[in-house]
Amino acid sequence: MTVPGPPAAPPYRVLVTGASGTIGRRTVDTLVEAGIGVTAVSVDGPGDWPAPVRGLRIDATDEAAMAEAMDGCEAIVHLAALAHPSLGTPLRVFTNNVVSTFTVLTLAAQGGIGRAVIASSINASGINLNPHAPAPAYFPLDEDLPADIADAYSLSKRVDELSAAMVARTWGLDVVALRFPLVKSPEELRSIGAETAQDPASMMRTGWAYLTVDDAARAVLCALRAPLPGAHVIGVSAADTLLDLPSEDLLxxxxxGVARRRRFADREALIDTTRARTLLGFEPAQSVHEFASAPGNGCGEGETH
Incomplete structure (x- = not known):
């Protein structure tokens, strides 16, 4: 049975896995601020969540516990993962990430939940973490960038996107896979930017892309709200690069030797965020560079295709 997508208004209760992580904690706060009930799941335990939040200590690979936690939820935000190949053996990183995503998505679909948002990564192309250091095929980087994968984490993110497509095709669950770049607080990002300025080549393969954690949480909210059926991979990024240098000069x-599909103005981001803008109505509101900061904004209606 095909489950219809959610209305433009957010659902009443959302389950968030990885709720103690960088993006997860801010996402919980953002959902609560939007008047949405939250069930926060983390292997680290309930934490000091505000009163409306139901906190649970659960491993997202635990099928029975996750099924129970989903009871009464209308949508899922799946952020739990081992987020770098260094956080375990290749087998551990791959199996943890792939099994948790598949578990969450299949349980949600079979339980009649209408919408899931999952954390993919700019590393789903494999380019950045590949030890052979391949250059991207072109700039701006987009969701169709040819992959060159040589590590377990990047592979797990690409498989997660394929799992989302399969679950949508099989059970009709609507899934948005957000390809996040480097996500930190503005203060942390400025510090990383200062370090990167000493060796700019170190971030070339990700196009010096970043997103503040507040904007990342807003992207999740937009992905929950968008009337968008099916499975979609959507890249998100700040509107500029992490370095305070013109983008054309960086390239x-x-x-x-990397092809450019268009010219870039000033410090314009080297990530194509057309899908985020047109499908989710998401525009980044924050920059690590004061001259580029913008006031916060909500989610547009998006365009379904």
């Missing part, structure tokens, strides 16, 4: 110096 001239550090990626001279």
């Amino acid at each position: 001239d110096r550090y990626a001279p």
Whole structure:
């Protein structure tokens, strides 16, 4: 049976896995601020959540516990993962991430939940973490960038996207896989930017992309609200790059042999966020550069295709 997508208004209760992580904690706060009930799931336990939040200590690979936790929820935000290949053996990283995502999505679909938002990654292309250091095929980086995967984490993110497509096709669950770049607080990002300025080539393969944690949480809210059926992979990014240098200059110096599909103005981001804008109505509101900061904004209606 095909489950219809959610209305433009957010659902009443959302289950968030990985709720103690960088994006997870801010997402819980953002949902609560939007008047949404939250069940926060984390292997680290309930935590000090505000009163409306139901906190649970659960491993997202635990099928029985996750099925019970989903009771009464209308949507799922799945953020739990081992988020770097260094956080375990290749087998551990891959199986944890893939099994948890597949468990969450299949339980949600079979339980009649209408919408899931999952955390994919800019690393789903494999380019950034590949030890052979391949250059991207082109800039701006987009969701169709040819993959070159040589690590277990990047592979797990690509498989998660395929799992989302399969579950949508089989059971009709609507799934948005958000390809997050580097996500931190503005203060942390400024510090990383200062370090990266000493070796700009170190971030070339991700296009010096970043997103503040507040904007990441807003992207999740937009993905929950968008009237968007099916499974979609959507890249998100700040509107500029992490470095305080013109984008064309960065490419001239550090990626001279990489094709450019268009020209870039000033410090414009080197990530194509067309899908985020047109399908989710999401526009980044924050920048690590004061001259580019913008007031917060909500989610547009998006465009379904």
